[in-house]
Amino acid sequence: MSLVDQISNQLKESMKAKDEVRTRTLRSIRSEILNKEKEGKGTPDDEAVVALITRILKQHLDSIEQFEKAGRDDLVQVEQAEVEILKEFLPESLSDEEIESIVDEVIASTGAASSQEIGKVMGPTMGKLKATGKLYNGGKVNQLVKSKLS
Numbered sequence: 001m002s003l004v005d006q007i008s009n010q011l012k013e014s015m016k017a018k019d020e021v022r023t024r025t026l027r028s029i030r031s032e033i034l035n036k037e038k039e040g041k042g043t044p045d046d047e048a049v050v051a052l053i054t055r056i057l058k059q060h061l062d063s064i065e066q067f068e069k070a071g072r073d074d075l076v077q078v079e080q081a082e083v084e085i086l087k088e089f090l091p092e093s094l095s096d097e098e099i100e101s102i103v104d105e106v107i108a109s110t111g112a113a114s115s116q117e118i119g120k121v122m123g124p125t126m127g128k129l130k131a132t133g134k135l136y137n138g139g140k141v142n143q144l145v146k147s148k149l150s
Contacts, residue, residue, distance in 0.1 A: 125145065
């Protein structure tokens with residue numbers, strides 16, 4: 001069953017169960033999927049849906065950060081509940097150790113030794129990370145490569 005179908009089925013179930021938070025979260029995902037369909041590209045595949053959910057997740061995490069700064073714990077709790085629902089549809093994330101191992105491997109194979117060679121390392125590193133099928137934070141990867149090459 002595709003991710004789009006899973007989301008649609010769970011949306012129906014959450015509406016029947018009158019689970020407002022889950023329904024709202026799944027509707028936001030479904031809305032993004034429908035927007036992609038309207039762009040004329042057809043129903044997005046699972047990889048595209050994961051990218052959409054990841055983008056929505058990042059927005060929620062930014063909101064949590066802002067609400068914490070403002071002292072709005074009530075809104076933080078709502079956002080965290082939605083984050084947990086979004087994570088259900090995402091593959092697991094790579095650990096920092098796994099990312100560091102891949103970065104070290106690429107640095108060794110390319111022979112990069114200075115900060116001028118970041119591009120030489122980033123391309124192959126991102127390719128290997130993507131090939132794992134797991135999630136990772138590209139910004140953190142970039143910082144790790146920079147720190148290892150400086």
